[in-house]
Amino acid sequence: xxxxxxxxxxxxxxxxxxxxxxxxxxxxxxxxxxxxxxxxxxxxxxxxxxxxxxxxxxxxxxxxxxxxxxxxxxxxxxxxxxxxxxxxxxxxxxxxxxxxxxxxxxxxxxxxxxxxxxxxxxxxxxxxxxxxxxxxxxxxxxxxxxxxxxxxxxxxxxxxxxxxxxxxxxxxxxxxxxxxxxxxxxxxxxxxxxxxxxxxxxxxxxxxxxxxxxxxxxxxxxxxxxxxxxxxxxxxxxxxxxxxxxxxxxxxxxxxxxxxxxxxxxxxxxxxxxxxxxxxx
Amino acid sequence: xxxxxxxxxxxxxxxxxxxxxxxxxxxxxxxxxxxxxxxxxxxxxxxxxxxxxxxxxxxxxxxxxxxxxxxxxxxxxxxxxxxxxxxxxxxxxxxxxxxxxxxxxxxxxxxxxxxxxxxxxxxxxxxxxxxxxxxxxxxxxxxxxxxxxxxxxxxxxxxxxxxxxxxxxxxxxxxxxxxxxxxxxxxxxxxxxxxxxxxxxxxxxxxxxxxxxxxxxxxxxxxxxxxxxxxxxxxxxxxxxxxxxxxxxxxxxxxxxxxxxxxxxxxxxxxxxxxxxxxxxxxxxxxxxxx
Numbered sequence: 001x002x003x004x005x006x007x008x009x010x011x012x013x014x015x016x017x018x019x020x021x022x023x024x025x026x027x028x029x030x031x032x033x034x035x036x037x038x039x040x041x042x043x044x045x046x047x048x049x050x051x052x053x054x055x056x057x058x059x060x061x062x063x064x065x066x067x068x069x070x071x072x073x074x075x076x077x078x079x080x081x082x083x084x085x086x087x088x089x090x091x092x093x094x095x096x097x098x099x100x101x102x103x104x105x106x107x108x109x110x111x112x113x114x115x116x117x118x119x120x121x122x123x124x125x126x127x128x129x130x131x132x133x134x135x136x137x138x139x140x141x142x143x144x145x146x147x148x149x150x151x152x153x154x155x156x157x158x159x160x161x162x163x164x165x166x167x168x169x170x171x172x173x174x175x176x177x178x179x180x181x182x183x184x185x186x187x188x189x190x191x192x193x194x195x196x197x198x199x200x201x202x203x204x205x206x207x208x209x210x211x212x213x214x215x216x217x218x219x220x221x222x223x224x225x226x227x228x229x230x231x232x233x234x235x236x237x238x239x240x241x242x243x244x245x246x247x248x249x250x251x252x253x254x255x256x257x258x259x260x261x262x263x264x265x266x267x268x269x270x271x272x273x274x275x276x277x278x279x280x281x
Numbered sequence: 282x283x284x285x286x287x288x289x290x291x292x293x294x295x296x297x298x299x300x301x302x303x304x305x306x307x308x309x310x311x312x313x314x315x316x317x318x319x320x321x322x323x324x325x326x327x328x329x330x331x332x333x334x335x336x337x338x339x340x341x342x343x344x345x346x347x348x349x350x351x352x353x354x355x356x357x358x359x360x361x362x363x364x365x366x367x368x369x370x371x372x373x374x375x376x377x378x379x380x381x382x383x384x385x386x387x388x389x390x391x392x393x394x395x396x397x398x399x400x401x402x403x404x405x406x407x408x409x410x411x412x413x414x415x416x417x418x419x420x421x422x423x424x425x426x427x428x429x430x431x432x433x434x435x436x437x438x439x440x441x442x443x444x445x446x447x448x449x450x451x452x453x454x455x456x457x458x459x460x461x462x463x464x465x466x467x468x469x470x471x472x473x474x475x476x477x478x479x480x481x482x483x484x485x486x487x488x489x490x491x492x493x494x495x496x497x498x499x500x501x502x503x504x505x506x507x508x509x510x511x512x513x514x515x516x517x518x519x520x521x522x523x524x525x526x527x528x529x530x531x532x533x534x535x536x537x538x539x540x541x542x543x544x545x546x547x548x549x550x551x552x553x554x555x556x557x558x559x560x561x562x563x564x565x566x567x568x569x570x571x572x
Contacts, residue, residue: 015402018402018405018406019402021405022401022402022404022405022406023401023402027401027405032405033405036402036405036406037405037406037407037408037409037410039406040406040407040410041410060429060432061429061432061433062429114287114290115287115291116287117284117287117288118284118286118287118288118289118290118291118292119287119291121284121288122288122291122292122295125551128500128504128550128551128554129504129546129547129550129551130504130507130508130511130546130547130550132420132508132511132512133511133523133524133527133542133543133546133547134543136527136528136530136531136539137531137536137539137540137543139531140338140531140534140536141338211416212415212416212417212418215418216418216420216421219418219420219421220420220512220515223424223512223515224515224528224531225531231421232421235421235424235425236424239424239425239428240428242428242432244425244429247425250421251421251422251425254417254418254421255417255418258416258417258418259413259416259417261416262416263416
């Protein structure tokens with residue numbers, strides 16, 4: 001019972017603190033903007049811990065955060081092996097191949113307005129389809145190891161990346177292109193000096209969308225068969241063994257890896273597209 | 282309409298590539314069979330064989346289409362549209378989970394967005410997490426939700442719908458917050474000069490001007506819901522639904538079955554997103570917001 005009271009009191013305190021901060025005089029300062037979501041997150045975790053302990057929720061339904069953290073710390077080696085298998089080998093290689101080939105193909109088809117008009121609607125259409133469904137087929141083709149996961153990732157990131165790059169390459173306006181023409185710039189000069197730099201905001205938009213898709217693809221593909229390591233494999237087997245603390249530890253790794261991956265791409269974007277209005281604010 | 286020709290060209294190029302790939306991927310099996318039977322295959326025989334194998338590595342498009350027709354239209358004509366061998370039945374199972382999850386997820390998402398727009402505390406504490414959650418592969422939680430709910434006795438439609446709901450939830454929150462904030466300062470000031478309250482501002486300004494954003498996020502949410510329902514059918518050894526068809530197909534090497542289930546899912550997604558698109562077009566037209 002005392003745990004439940006602890007949870008309620010902690011919730012009230014967290015809410016009060018956030019209310020004061022959000023409606024206080026310094027609500028626009030960076031520190032407060034950072035502190036409020038952190039307090040919210042800590043409150044959620046504390047309430048979770050308190051309620052799970054206080055109401056005696058069985059660990060096979062929802063383990064408390066403390067035991068997840070314990071499990072996380074005690075099985076770092078397994079988590080690392082899974083991380084390398086799923087993220088570095090599966091997701092990252094597929095991401096590089098998929099985004100790279102989509103980028104190159106987008107630059108190629110950009111020379112032909114006919115292909116552009118044809119590929120854009122088709123690419124948009126395919127990008128909205130449930131591509132994860134190709135996972136069983138690709139696992140059958142490329143075997144159980146990371147190659148099949150990379151293939152699923154390639155299939156998932158290719159079209160969003162293609163569509164974004166093609167749209168980005170069309171982002172220059174007529175005046176700018178005319179200016180390049182008055183400089184008598186060749187196709188390649190105007191591509192590298194004008195159109196590729198102007199395409200970068202859209203390209204990075206595609207790259208950022210693809211980070212999440214890559215991780216999802218790599219993890220879900222492992223549900224269809226995997227060597228005895230990998231985040232998706234561990235999640236599906238530990239769920240079967242009702243080792244939910246391990247599942248949650250694995251999910252935290254996925255969450256950390258996902259946000260870090262996105263963060264790295266966002267930092268690179270900041271460096272490359274420093275001139276764009278959305279980065280200056 | 283001038284883009285119909287290019288689209289057709291691209292689609293037929295894809296189909297051609299597909300037929301070519303079917304030849305090269307299935308030829309090994311055909312050659313092995315021929316060697317065992319001690320016959321020499323001519324090129325045309327080889328091509329014919331690779332396009333009509335029973336368990337090809339890559340089924341040819343017409344095989345997938347005929348399997349699709351066999352398991353939908355033909356069954357319906359025989360009056361057995363809802364027998365367990367029909368894709369209409371499996372599609373319906375997946376569709377019902379998708380729709381339930383979509384309604385829950387978008388409903389909750391819109392409500393949270395309304396809260397975020399009106400209360401600073403909620404905005405500052407929840408919004409960063411909603412944005413961060415977009416970078417997290419939340420689909421990984423799917424097997425756990427299925428098994429945990431199963432262990433407390435909830436099975437069938439609801440667990441899949443929950444997965445669909447949380448997948449569609451966050452995109453809708455982020456999109457709707459953007460939409461409800463889209464009125465300009467001038468417009469908000471004008472309503473203040475009318476001494477309009479929070480309520481009137483919401484119904485007469487914020488909600489109408491959020492419509493384009495609403496439909497965009499509904500489309501994303503719908504596609505995400507369908508993916509959620511399909512993935513939700515994978516880990517439990519479910520025997521019904523499009524995801525289950527893919528899984529059993531991959532167990533028994535029935536490639537044509539996997540491909541037809543995949544195409545059924547794709548068609549379902551296209552139809553659902555298309556319906557939202559139609560509603561979007563007519564709504565925005567009547568509101569005078571379409572270009």
